[in-house]
Amino acid sequence: MTVSQIFFGRRAVRHGLVWLVVVVFYGLKAWQEPIPTGIMHSLESSAAWIAVLALVIYAHFWLLANLLERRRVALYLLATAGLLLAGGALHYFLKELVTASPVKFPGGLYGIGFRIGYLAGKAASNLLPALLLATTARYVRRGTVSHLQMQQLRALQLETELSLLKAQVNQHFLFNTLNNLYGLSLAAPDQMPEALLQLAGLMRYQLDSSRQSTVTVGTEAEYLANYIGLEKLRLRENTKVEFLTDLPHPDRPLAPLLLLPLVENCFKHAIDPSGKNTIRIQLTQTDTGLTLRTGNSIPAQFRPAPSGLGLPTLRARLAQFYPGNRHRLAVEATDTFYAANLQLVF
Known part of the structure; x- marks a missing residue:
């Protein structure tokens, strides 16, 4: 006390x-x-x-x-x-x-x-x-x-929402990934070991981060890489995925699972079975901050669904861990492209 x-x-x-x-x-x-x-x-x-x-x-x-x-x-x-x-x-x-x-x-x-x-x-x-x-x-x-x-209640609420978000990711993502791994074992069994290692790393990170208030930028980037790698298993050749990182200070602390909602949205909204799809994810770091830029094409037949827990929880956690001018989240959407830019100041 x-x-x-x-x-x-x-x-x-x-x-x-x-x-x-x-x-x-x-x-x-x-x-x-x-x-x-x-x-x-x-x-x-x-x-x-x-x-x-x-x-x-x-x-x-x-x-x-x-x-x-x-x-x-x-x-x-x-x-x-x-x-x-x-x-x-x-x-x-x-x-x-x-x-x-x-x-x-x-x-x-x-x-x-x-x-x-x-x-x-x-x-x-x-x-x-x-x-x-x-x-x-x-x-x-x-x-x-x-x-x-009120601050304590809000922090407790955010932790509850984060737990719900983790449970949501675990259920849907794990179910889809297991189906993809089954298909991969039939079509390209030589890729199975790497895919299983990615899944193990992702599950381990979610388990470890649930016990910690902060992680490092490097571990969060590794988690995103595993997530993106497993998501690519279900994509066709008409989808191009770019994931670029520039992290000179990977040991800097960061709130866990803070970047996932923006990356997750790219794969939710960008998949058109018949046309070309583009997903661009760029994570860069300076001496004083971290920037995540995401962008994805939007299929012509796409209809936006009501917002889930992802973005509202992200905005609330940003206000808690990086209040005021320490964060900036900008979203731009057109009929054909969706882009998000998140900037954090350490």
Whole structure:
């Protein structure tokens, strides 16, 4: 558990640290008094003030939870005004006990009004700013915790979607590949060992990447090469596939299976049994980033299907692992060609 998690998650620790800062502040302020009696007098006054302040703040927290947050606004405002007056009165009486120099008020009804006005002024000038500060801190903390919880839930959702994506790839791709391997064993048995090694490498990578938060650029490129090699087993001679890589820094970390959706789309949408098909995949790397460019021809009879998990999950994972300007995904589609350009900044 991190320091921030302890601070935001444990109420006693959080409030204890804040009140410790308050006590130290008033203690240092009292220490600046010129004579020992002045120091003791200031310490006693500060202790009385801190006690009143704590009572008012925690009582106001109760009003927030039980009145304002239940939309009983009028009752909340009335109770808060009463709380401030009561806090001002309590502060006055405690200060009077400590200093032994009470404020003299006029008598009669005028004196009662003067007392109420005096206490209201003291409450407004002393307690109200502290109350506003404590309330702001309460809701800022609550907003921060909610934001952290939303991030955790979003990360969990993305991991779930990634697991679904892996399961989808495993089921459909493995089924098609096994059929292709069966055909290959009859038509070209000498190519079977290489194809089986590619399939083993692909399955091993998916198993290993599911246990890791990051892989390397080199292992991701090897995975794509195995995937493309196995996909080519089912293609006819009228389909041209190009896969080019330039990776001077293959050990750089990368989120697993981040590039697969764009490569997978090329083979889903580019196959025309009668016409010529073209698939181009280029993976290049610089000192500061990685770029994947994919492009494929689109058959005349192709009809786009509703989007699955691939691209939406990709965009969400890009926003999580490469937020803001650290990624750019551009897609261009015409009636005959589809191109995607993904740029990552390390």
